[in-house]
Amino acid sequence: MSLLFHGGDLQTASIIYGRNPDDWLDLSTGINQYSYPIPPIAAAAWQRLPYLNPQLTDAAAGYYGQHHCLASSGSQPIIELLPAVLPKLGSQKPTWLPDIGYQEHKKAWSNDASIQTYDGLSSLNATQQINAALEQGKLGHLIIINPNNPTAERFGIDQLYQWSQRLAAHNGYVVIDEAFIDTHPIASVLTQRLADNMVVLRSVGKFFGLAGMRLGFTFAEAPILDQLSIKIGPWSVNGPAQMVAIAALEDEQWQAQMRQQLTTEQPLQLALWHKLMADKGATLAANHELFRSFVMPTELAHHLHQSAAKNGILLRPVDINSSTSLLRFGNIDLNQSDARKRCQTWLQQEFQ
Template sequence: MNLLFHGGDLHSASAIYGRDPADWLDLSTGINQHSYPVPAIEKDAWHQLPYLNPVLIKAARSYYGDHPCLASSGSQNIIQLLPSILHQLGNQKPAWLPNVGYQEHRQAWSQRGEIHTYSGLDSQLAAQQIDAALHNDELGHLVIIHPNNPTGETFKRQQLRSWAQELQAVDGFLVVDEAFIDTTPSASLLTEELADNIIILRSVGKFFGLAGIRLGFTFATESVLNGLAKEIGPWSVNGPAQTVAIAALSDTSWQANMRSQLVKERGKQLSVWKKSMIQLGADLAASHELFRSFSMASDLAHRLHHSAAKNGILLRSVDINSSTSLLRFGNINLSHSSALEHCKTWIQQES
């Protein structure tokens, strides 16, 4: 059985498996288990209309890079709006997206018309496919998930800049979703000046472990940001979320310590699963600081996904094609020994 809902949807999983939502070990997302400690929320944040606090934008520019940006209630609404806005501002040719990746991008662009896909599993092959599409004038806008979730694929900044330059000549845009790049911030395009046709999406939810506050930032030229702002309307970020984000984005000590901790834990997180997965016939497809993915036959992925769920462990299964799937494992809180042993017991039984 393969679950068709988003990772972290414990209520849907509970409806299928008859388990209380509180009785799950949720490894189905790439959200940091060591979330930023939420500060006290002043009463004004609850009682006043949440006009955008300039301090939030200042904190965002300090953390991400000094570029024009728009704060929104997560990246999801921006993903849904971008195809329409970019078709108005740019060309009308098909958008190209990874064939494996966060599927809301594909859902949004497919509603605007024809789309094409490139490899989300092999960055070298993907580069060849994108270059060919540009050479043949078949590419309208290019969407890159960087690093890709769940495949972990990345591109060099120079490559991304080169594609943006080629797209600019035909009024095309490069959209880069950097939701999982916080653990390696030097790889972000936000470390340098952005061309007018580059759009960067960033999320506070993943690295900071604060998905529940629903906050994201879009970095782009003013024409794009103004179009988005008009669509999302006023009060797009609630007051408490602004308070928490200002603290999190400004806490450079916590950020540095957390990056170091996640890097140190990466090997141990992988070791929980790698040996058993390989014995079962799977291959390691991605090892990120916040998740790891294994490629395997679809029937095996679905069986393991179902078996884990029956044992109260929620994973994420992603179909690549009719015969191959990825099984993605989010981080375990390694300080919870019972959770770690629970995972080890289940996977040892399977292998």
């Protein structure tokens, strides 16, 4: 049986496991389960063509900072377009990206250019590998997922600026996917003036828990954004999404309270799984406010994924190599006794 390629695919999971799509505890994504409350949406937002609302641009500048910015229907379409928009640097200068990480980057770049991978599980190893490639003149563009999903590895802002300076000499870019940085906005490169050869991707789906709304922002120098904008075409962010995003990005009180809540809950979310995973011999590899991941033998990861699914809990396995995998757990709503009970039932069954 093939494993689901992306998290959150409840329809496919339902077909595989013969379960009603509404009857899942979906822990297979890192999307915040406490999503931003949807405000009332004016009828005009549905009826009119969705030209970009200047209020959305202002709200984005308030939340992300003053940078050249492009809104799109999620960061996914931009990930797919970047290889066609950034300079072609030839096979001697491959694009480097993490071996373990959001796989859509690798998929997009593999179609268009030669790629090399660095260690997605250790930013220390990755830094050495990236520096070595730079020394040898073998680094074209550099793709960083900060923090990485599913490993939660991070790189410091200074390091990212250093790499961007070195890449600028041959027209190389640093693409920084910050889809999961909203719990620590201070760690974002957007807190500083962006280097000309940086492209930063932000997703409104994760921290705000609004993945279905499809909204993301790209920050880069104007010519790059112009090319992306032409490729995504007009009206790429629908009117209702713009209305909801204006409210969410302007709502500093909700954002601060949510950061606090997720930080407070982080040890509780981890404690749900940690001891029992350790008993099984799995090691903790990632501890983000929105997900945690454990490394274990592939056989065990696939077994746990399947036995959880049979109990109506959807997890996300990611194969590292033929013998080792990682199992990622999203957050549960700690206030929902049904969710807790479902987890306990599975854990008791699995670990008795």
